[in-house]
Amino acid sequence: MSHLSSPQRPQLPRRAEVAEASRVLVLLAHPALHRSRVNRRLAAAAARVPGVTVHDLYEAYPNHDIDVSHEQRLLSHHPVVVMQHPFYWYSAPSLVKEWLDLVLEFNWAYGPKGHALRGKTLLSAISAGGDEAAYTPEGRNRFTVRQLLAPMEQTAHLCGMSWLPPFVLHGAYQLGEEGLEAGAARYAQVLAELVAGRVDPAAVAHLPRINENFGWLEGS
């Protein structure tokens, strides 16, 4: 609502706008960021990568009143979309669901005339409490993260987007300072590669996670 702007003055509203040079849109969804250990670190690391726009959904829409056209403008501009959130009940905080329901409109994202997202890339970036072993057929969660993300993968497919294997930070509760630091650095690295357009979805499609197996890129 402000007309005079001064850089050091606090501003309302605080939401990401379309930035010309931005290639990767990180949709951050954490309902209590002040309590978060992992997502806050990841988001901060992401914000420092040139060409990445971090869009904090709970900051932009505290009342879940999603501005659909604004979201669609942001999506249209970015070739790569990253959905970053904790893996609440094997999916996401509720605002992500609301966002999917309202933003991915019929005949915009899907349907006979819905081509807006065609050819773009979708990545899920997830923090999970359980360790890797828990997300195996033998583990207590019985399914792998990739299997549990099937709805998201199918959403990408219906919208004509390429689906990348997820970026997953396991053992979020146990991660120490070192682990957090390493995870954030790896996340930034993945995002930088995405900005540069050096990730070929077909080449990584078989991987269970994009991060642990990121070594294949490091040499290039």
Place this chain on the structure above:
Amino acid sequence: MNTQDFFVNAILYLGAALIMVPLAKRLGLGSVLGYLIAGVVIGPYGFDLVGDGGGDVMHAAEFGVVLMLFLVGLELEPALLWRLRGPILGLGGLQVLVTAAVVALVAIALGLPWQQGLAVGLVLAMSSTAIALQTLNEKGLMKSDAGQKSFAVLLFQDVAVIPMLAVFPLLATLTPADGGEGAHGGSFVEHLAGWQHALVVLGAIVGVVGGGRLLVPPLMRRVARTGLREMFTAAALALVFAVTVLMSMVGLSPALGTFLAGVVLANSEYRHELESDIDPFKGLLLGLFFISVGASINFGLVAEAPGRILSVLVGVTLVKVLVLVGLARLFKTAADQTAVFAVALSQVGEFAFVLFSFAQASGVLPGEVAEPMVAVTALSMAASPLLLALNERVIVPRLRPSARADRPSDVEDEGASVIVAGYGRFGQICARFLRANGFPCTLLDVDSEQIEVMARFGARVFFGDASRLDLLRAAGAAKARLLIVAVDDPAKVKEIVHLARTHFPHLAVLARARGRGDAMDLVEIGVEGVYRETFDASLRTGVDALRLLGVHAHRAERSARTFRRHDEAAMVEMASRRGDQASFVQSARERLRMLEEALQADLGRADRFGESGWDSEDVRRASTERR
């Protein structure tokens, strides 16, 4: 005067007022000066349209002052009056005594006998209740420190007239002219002994207070039951007439009596009814009174000795102002308030007309003293609105920024990152909410009563006017991050916002607005947030109304939030379109136009609230088509 004359005169008076008052208001000089000029124009030295110089009319119109004091009384609860007892007796008493003494000494030095000097001094010590209160009211200054103190002094002067009337005959050195009763005429108490007199006066006061308490409410209830509005007006006027007659009979000032009656009725449930019934009469009669003062200015006398009259006028005004300034400082008044107070009371009052004629009649003053004095009085009343306008535009703004508060403002920088200006029903909620979330605020308010109440509940609120730069600085504005302007007066809000924007550009500002127009002004100035004070409550009422009408809660809630977004966006847009008319005063018509525009925008809102994702209609239709 036959009926025809009466109507012609009425047209003259009203017509002159209708032309001059809007003109004076337009020039920012206030209505009083407009009336006075209207009087001069139709008076014997203008176009000479009213034969007798308005003397009769003035007599009738003095009743406007009586009505005004009744209304003032209605707004003053006894408790408040009691709180003002210090200023009334101290400030008022000293003002009359010191001014009278100084004027008397000068008069004696100029060669008047001491009795005449004293009489002149006492009369000239009076200020004009009509001009001072009308002007202060018009400028919304009645509740300010200067307003309260002016009122206290005027009240004392009203009371002081009574002993003056009693003392004057003792000062008589000349043979009383005939009709020596003057303004005292009609009073039967003169022939009573002192103790009897006192008893009668006391009885009359008890009568007014007791009657107001016991008789008036049931009477009003009966009148109210008729359901006829004019009966109420009749009752209200009859009440004031009755008190006036009673007071005149016992030799008290009718203004004082009706004031007392007003105070007694201030707590009654008919207060507002009485107020709205009397108010138009007061306004018109006061206007007539000012016109007749203008018409009565004896320019012939002025023309004979312009130097003498002018020097007396300047001298008297100067003495009055200096005494008032001295007293205001003595009573710890802020510099800007002192200026308002001193100039508001700097004129000679309407009582002087009465007192001079009484003094002349009872042989205290010879005609060659009294008549020029009456001219000085009228000129002084005429000059007063000009002085007030000058004071308000030139002197007060200069004093304000560097002024020291009357109660030395105790603002401290508490190191909080939020400053809340105005700790009334709006600011309190903001500040409590912020504190509950771990953000202490520095709180400012100008209402010392409010501050005391808050202190009892453990909240520390500093006394101070946030529209002063030094005060904002003292509160830590240079280091704070956020200023919440929660003051209720829209003009004040804008003043504070401007100040913050100019001197503390790093400070985010959230501002309270009364209505759409004020909100648009604030949007134009550019603040981080504008909050119309009743908008949220109205919208929540609307949501519950929808729910009671059977609309699902989630739909109602979302609809309200959409409505709010649209309304706020429309407001920002309208503010930008309003452009160069920014400074124009918002009229009722303009408000209506804006409402219309808002309603139009509601009708045109064909979007789907951005929730088509919840609506399967399109998908269903598409799937049927495919089949």
